[in-house]
Each structure stands twice: as C-alpha cells, then as structure tokens.
Amino acid sequence: MKKTTQLFACLLLTALSLNTAQADYTLNLMRGVTQISNDVYELHMLILWICVAVGALVFGVMFFSIFFHRKSKGHVAATFHENTTVEIVWTVIPTIILVAMAIPATDLMRKMDDVKGHELSIKVTGWQWKWEYEYIDKCVHFFSSLDPASEKARQVGSGIDPRSVPNYLLSVDKPLVVPIKTKIRFLITAGDVNHAFWVPDFGWKKDAIPGFINEAWVSVDKPGTYRGQCAELCGKDHGFMPIVVIAKEQADYDAWLKKAQTEPDVDLSDQKRDDLVAKGAAVYEKNCATCHMPNGEGVPGAFPALTKSPVVVGDINAQSNLILNGKGAMPAFGKMLNAVELAQVITFTRNGLGNAVGDQIQPKAIQDLLPEGVSSGASACEANAPKQEKVDTRVKLSLDELVVKGEPVYAANCAGCHQEDGAGLEGMFPAIKGSALVKGDINKQIELINAGKGAMPPFGAKLNPIDFAAVVTYTRNALGNKMGDLVQPAEIESLLAAKTKKH
Ligand code: HEC
Ligand code: HEC
Ligand SMILES: [Cu+2]
Structure with a gap:
C-alpha cells in the first residue's frame, strides 16, 4: 500500500514538473507547423476522446455494478454460462468502433504518403554522424554536422556548462533551408547504418536505411527554425547528429538558394x-x-x-x-x-x-x-551542368578567324606545357613547332587533343567545339607551322559525337 502511494506521488510530481517547470515541455503532442502535423494532432485528439468515452463507459458500468450490486447488499451473482446476445454485442460494438477509427486514420496516412505534385525534392542521407542534403536539380548539396559550440561543450571534461550553450545538441553548422508553403518531397536514405529523420514539428519520422529510399513530404506553414534529431540508434555519436530546418519566405529562400549554388560542393570539415x-x-x-x-x-x-x-x-x-x-x-x-x-x-x-x-x-x-x-x-x-556551354556550331569560320580565336585558347590551355612559342620543353613536352603530328593527318591530331596521351591531358570535354577547332587550326597555322588547312566546329562536333556513340 505504501509503495503504491509513493508511486502515485512520484507520477503526479513528474507530470506536474513536465507541465510547469519548463515551458518547453508539455504533456500532449505538439501541433507542429504543417497542415499534416495539425491533422495528426486532431486525429490523435479524436482517438483519445473515443478512448476516453469507451473507458468511461466500461469502467462506469463496472464500478456501478460493483458498488450497487455488492454482496453486502444481499445481491446474488447470476449463474448463467454463454449468452450469445451478449457475446455478439461485445464483439460487434468494438469492431464498429475500431473501423470507425481506422477510416480517418487511413485517410490521413494516405495523405501523408502522397508526394504527388511536389515542387521541390531534397535527398537526405544519414551518415555516422551527420546529415547530407542534396537539393535535386537545384545544384545545392552540403553536409550538416553538430555546431562547433555544442561539439566543444560535449567533450568529456570540457568544463563548459551545456546550459550555457544555446540549443545544446540541437544546432548544426549548416541548417537545411526550405521555402514555406511549398510541397517539398524528402527522399530519405543512409550511407552506412540505419538512421531516422525526425523533426517533431513536421508530424512524422522516417527511417533512413542504406540501399532504400523512403519518401515523405512537408509543406511548412510559417517561417521559423525547426529542430529535430536522428531517431534511430546509429552508433556512439547518435546523440550528436541533430537536424535544423529553417523555413523562409519564398523571396528569402530564393536569395539563400542563389548564394548556396555558388558554394563548393564539398565537405569542409577538418581532417587528420x-x-x-x-x-x-x-x-x-x-x-x-x-x-x-x-x-x-x-x-x-x-x-x-x-x-x-x-x-x-x-x-x-x-x-x-x-x-x-x-x-x-x-x-x-x-x-x-x-x-x-x-x-x-x-x-x-x-x-x-x-x-x-x-x-x-x-x-x-x-x-x-x-x-x-x-x-x-x-x-x-x-559539376552537374553539362561540361560545355552550348555554342552554335553551324557557323563557318575562315582560316584567319580560327587562328585568331585559337591564340587565346592555346595560351590558356596549352602554353603552360608546350610554351608560348610552341617550342616545348626538352624531354618533357614535345614542340608544336615542326611537330610530325601537327604536320600529319589532322584527324590524328584531333584524336590526340580529344583523348590526351600520357602526360598530355584530354581536352574533348574541356573545350567547346569552336575553341577546339580554333586551337587545332591555330597549332597548324601558327607557332612556326604553315599547313594551310583548317577544321570547322561542326566537324569537331560530329567527330566527337561519333566517338562517344561507339562507347
Ligand atoms: C600538362 C601539359 C600539357 C598540356 C596542358 C598540353 N599538352 Fe600537348 N602534350 C603534352 C605531352 C606530355 C605530350 C606528349 C604526349 C606523348 O606523346 O606521350 C603532348 C603532345 C601534344 C601534341 C603532339 C606533339 C607530337 O609531335 O607528338 C600536340 C599536337 C599537342 N600536345 C597539342 C596540345 C594542345 C593544342 C594543347 C592545348 C589545348 C596541349 N597540347 C596541352 C603535354 C601537354
Ligand atoms: C604546368 C606545369 C606545372 C604544374 C602542373 C604544377 N606546377 Fe607548380 N610550378 C610550376 C612552375 C613553372 C613553377 C615556378 C613558378 C615561378 O616561380 O615562376 C612552379 C612552382 C611551384 C611551387 C613553388 C616552388 C618553389 O620552390 O618556387 C610549388 C610549391 C608548386 N609549384 C606546387 C605545385 C603543386 C602542388 C601542383 C599541383 C597541384 C603544381 N605545382 C602543379 C609548374 C607547374
Ligand atoms: Cu543516426
């Protein structure tokens, strides 16, 4: 009896402290910041009240019977066995209740799963122990790790009071940024072990599994910073891979996106x-x-x-x-x-x-x-964009025009090795001046410049057809050579296209 009292007192105190001591904690689910998370909340409340009603009814009847039909009042228990009517009633009624609850629940789950009509896709990859975000077709890609302040404070014996660190273990160096009122599809996977992507304000949690892609979506109603965590035990630093999503107005998001697109696509974190x-x-x-x-x-x-x-x-x-x-x-x-x-x-x-x-x-x-x-x-x-800007290769250029165009291309791409004057470097880089290849079959030369050879880099993917034709024509008609022939950009294009097709 004493134990039970203590237990109840303890539970009561916990509940009270959760509710009052810290405003960040409440007993109920949060409403979140999306239509779906609000629907989840409403569904949860609906089911809760159905449960409360069923509980009140069942316990009401039970306590009423126990109290008013007790033995001390002279009541005698009935002795019947099996009652088909009662059994049907207590099977059918709960079935009806369950089906009634399943209808709105299924409807909502279908809505949560329906990524149709999304306007933006973000691939989320969980790693031990950070998140990788890739904005599909938007050329934005980065890693998001625990922020340096939390990282420092979390070290054993750091001497830093975690309470002095704002959003301790819940902030990152580079947050995920999304536009509000936009249907965003998340493609969630993992690179090493299982993780789970969880931002409570979004109203869902999705497993991140290596080799699988799980889908989920969100459309955030109002700007703000929403914090979450990895929700699948993923190794020793599982507690140190938080998620921060910043939702911005469309215009602010566009500005952010533009800036992010010019940032290098690499993980800049320190290495040993x-x-x-x-x-x-x-x-x-x-x-x-x-x-x-x-x-x-x-x-x-x-x-x-x-x-x-x-x-x-x-x-x-x-x-x-x-x-x-x-x-x-x-x-x-x-x-x-x-x-x-x-x-x-x-x-x-x-x-x-x-x-x-x-x-x-x-x-x-x-x-x-x-x-x-x-x-x-x-x-x-x-990195994602096609290697060469589109140029119009239908132009026909004269030999002189090609040589003029070829000079800066040579200076920028070839002179470092073959030297400005084409003399090359003894024993290292052959001379262009008087080179047998340059004086020979033009197609062989094009082939070499396209594919490279030994220390000579391949230029096929680096130069556009006009620059390519120009530099070839330049080497054959300048730097001490005078072949008098030329190649047109269109020929380069079809030659290189034929090559790529063969592969
Ligand atoms: C990093 C140094 C380097 C750069 C840059 C370079 N080359 Fe070369 N190139 C070489 C080397 C090395 C060879 C010899 C390849 C072999 O035969 O093994 C070579 C060979 C050649 C040859 C054949 C010469 C011969 O007689 O064998 C031509 C023509 C040529 N390069 C043209 C170019 C052009 C045009 C460019 C610029 C678009 C260029 N190279 C840029 C290093 C370079
Ligand atoms: C096309 C040839 C070429 C390539 C490729 C090249 N370098 Fe150099 N490097 C040079 C030349 C020429 C100098 C001398 C520059 C000067 O002082 O005028 C030099 C100078 C240097 C120096 C200064 C050395 C000194 O004592 O003055 C360093 C360091 C260096 N390079 C590192 C690198 C690294 C690292 C790479 C690769 C990422 C590289 N280089 C690629 C040609 C090259
Ligand atoms: Cu994890």
Whole structure:
C-alpha cells in the first residue's frame, strides 16, 4: 500500500514538473507547423476522446455494478454460462468502433504518403554522424554536422556548462533551408547504418536505411527554425547528429538558394593530417607530377623541385597562395581543385616528397584564403551542368578567324606545357613547332587533343567545339607551322559525337 502511494506521488510530481517547470515541455503532442502535423494532432485528439468515452463507459458500468450490486447488499451473482446476445454485442460494438477509427486514420496516412505534385525534392542521407542534403536539380548539396559550440561543450571534461550553450545538441553548422508553403518531397536514405529523420514539428519520422529510399513530404506553414534529431540508434555519436530546418519566405529562400549554388560542393570539415597526406598523394599524382615529377625533384631550368623547396618548407599561407593563384608557368589551381583537394595536396607536399614540415592546412582555411565571393572548385551546379556551354556550331569560320580565336585558347590551355612559342620543353613536352603530328593527318591530331596521351591531358570535354577547332587550326597555322588547312566546329562536333556513340 505504501509503495503504491509513493508511486502515485512520484507520477503526479513528474507530470506536474513536465507541465510547469519548463515551458518547453508539455504533456500532449505538439501541433507542429504543417497542415499534416495539425491533422495528426486532431486525429490523435479524436482517438483519445473515443478512448476516453469507451473507458468511461466500461469502467462506469463496472464500478456501478460493483458498488450497487455488492454482496453486502444481499445481491446474488447470476449463474448463467454463454449468452450469445451478449457475446455478439461485445464483439460487434468494438469492431464498429475500431473501423470507425481506422477510416480517418487511413485517410490521413494516405495523405501523408502522397508526394504527388511536389515542387521541390531534397535527398537526405544519414551518415555516422551527420546529415547530407542534396537539393535535386537545384545544384545545392552540403553536409550538416553538430555546431562547433555544442561539439566543444560535449567533450568529456570540457568544463563548459551545456546550459550555457544555446540549443545544446540541437544546432548544426549548416541548417537545411526550405521555402514555406511549398510541397517539398524528402527522399530519405543512409550511407552506412540505419538512421531516422525526425523533426517533431513536421508530424512524422522516417527511417533512413542504406540501399532504400523512403519518401515523405512537408509543406511548412510559417517561417521559423525547426529542430529535430536522428531517431534511430546509429552508433556512439547518435546523440550528436541533430537536424535544423529553417523555413523562409519564398523571396528569402530564393536569395539563400542563389548564394548556396555558388558554394563548393564539398565537405569542409577538418581532417587528420595523415588523411590529408594520404589523399593528397593522389591529387599530386594527377595534377602536379607532370611538371614537378612524381618524386618532387622537378625539372632543372623548367619546374622547381618541391623537395626541400624554400616555398614548401616556408610559410604555409604563402605556399597556399602560390598554388591557388599560380605564378608564371605554374597554373592557378584555386579554380581547378576544390578546397578539400587543395588542402590535401598542400599538406602532402609539406609532409611527403622528402619534406617533413609536420604541419597541415584544413579545407576551411583554404576557403578563407580565397577572395570573398569566390569559391574554389566546382560547385554542385557546375559539376552537374553539362561540361560545355552550348555554342552554335553551324557557323563557318575562315582560316584567319580560327587562328585568331585559337591564340587565346592555346595560351590558356596549352602554353603552360608546350610554351608560348610552341617550342616545348626538352624531354618533357614535345614542340608544336615542326611537330610530325601537327604536320600529319589532322584527324590524328584531333584524336590526340580529344583523348590526351600520357602526360598530355584530354581536352574533348574541356573545350567547346569552336575553341577546339580554333586551337587545332591555330597549332597548324601558327607557332612556326604553315599547313594551310583548317577544321570547322561542326566537324569537331560530329567527330566527337561519333566517338562517344561507339562507347
Ligand atoms: C604546368 C606545369 C606545372 C604544374 C602542373 C604544377 N606546377 Fe607548380 N610550378 C610550376 C612552375 C613553372 C613553377 C615556378 C613558378 C615561378 O616561380 O615562376 C612552379 C612552382 C611551384 C611551387 C613553388 C616552388 C618553389 O620552390 O618556387 C610549388 C610549391 C608548386 N609549384 C606546387 C605545385 C603543386 C602542388 C601542383 C599541383 C597541384 C603544381 N605545382 C602543379 C609548374 C607547374
Ligand atoms: C600538362 C601539359 C600539357 C598540356 C596542358 C598540353 N599538352 Fe600537348 N602534350 C603534352 C605531352 C606530355 C605530350 C606528349 C604526349 C606523348 O606523346 O606521350 C603532348 C603532345 C601534344 C601534341 C603532339 C606533339 C607530337 O609531335 O607528338 C600536340 C599536337 C599537342 N600536345 C597539342 C596540345 C594542345 C593544342 C594543347 C592545348 C589545348 C596541349 N597540347 C596541352 C603535354 C601537354
Ligand atoms: Cu543516426
């Protein structure tokens, strides 16, 4: 008896404290911020009141009978067994009640599942332990991780009082931003283990399962910041992958989208030095080894050695600036590689190729070195967009016109290796001047420039047909060559189209 009293007192106190001590907590479901979440709330209330009515009725009859027909009053229990009428009644009535409850519930579940007519699709991928968001066809893609303030405070022995951190464990570095009053479809999946996407204000929770795509949708009624969490135990940092959705008015969202589209499509979070070095080796191999040689010894007189180079063992920001902006024949990589690749290759040159400076640069620091508004690497938009802008290849150009157009294309794309005057570099890059290939079959030359060979990069996907035709014609009629022939953009286009079809 004493135990029961204590239990009841305890429950009562909990209920009271939930209700009053902290305004953030209430006993009931929240209404949320969408039509569906409101419908869920209404359905929940409807079912609750049906349950209350059934409970009141059943317990009412029971308590009435127990009290008014008790033995001490002289009542004697009936002795009948089996009563078909009673059994039918207590089967049929609950069945009717259940069916009556199932009708609105099914109707609402169908509405929740119906993504027809969505105006925006966002792919959500759960990772250990962050969320990845991709705005389909909008060229926006980013990762969202626990915000630095919570991250710092959560470390064991950080000495930071979590209560001093606003929205502790419920804020992120890059929130998901959506327009209000727009039907948004979420395509939810996971990259490693099971997670679940849950924003209570949306009125639903969806599993994120590797290899599966679950759908859900939302149309947020009013602007605001809505917070949620991963709702599936997904490993040791399950509690540290919150979700933050910011709903904005259409105009504000459009402005945000425009800005987001120019941001680089990479995960800028910090990496360990060993990882940077390991990945940087591959970036170096692909982008730098042609000139600085695979082991970093360079080519005397042409390309400086990186091994023991004063630039490489010197100030890391100065080195980074040189690699971002280029110098003389050294190309500017700020626009060719993304911030992550740049951080990797720079850290690699300082801790590989016979150097051991022991420091590193992180992708975020690279981003900061770039001028305001310029972002390194291809943004999601550029990466998704067709490689070449559409040009009209029906134009017929004269030989002189092609040569004039070809000169800047050569300077921008070829001179770094073959030199401005086409003399090439002994033993490294063949001369264009007097080259057997340039003096030979034009189709063979087109093939080489399209597909590349050895250290010669492929240009088929990089140059549009007009620039391609111009640079080919330029090499054959300038830089000391005088073939007198030309190729038209339309021919390049059909040659390259025939090539891609064969594959
Ligand atoms: C097309 C050839 C070429 C490629 C490709 C190239 N570089 Fe260079 N690099 C040069 C030249 C030429 C210089 C000398 C620039 C100057 O001082 O005028 C140079 C200078 C440097 C220097 C300064 C070295 C010193 O001691 O002065 C560093 C560091 C460097 N490059 C790193 C890289 C990295 C990293 C990559 C790949 C991401 C790369 N380079 C790709 C040609 C190239
Ligand atoms: C990163 C350095 C590099 C760049 C940039 C480059 N090339 Fe080359 N190119 C080479 C190398 C290396 C070869 C030799 C390939 C082989 O035969 O293995 C070559 C070969 C050639 C040849 C054949 C020369 C011969 O006689 O064998 C032509 C023509 C040529 N390149 C034209 C171009 C044009 C046009 C561009 C610009 C659109 C260009 N290259 C850009 C490195 C480069
Ligand atoms: Cu998770």
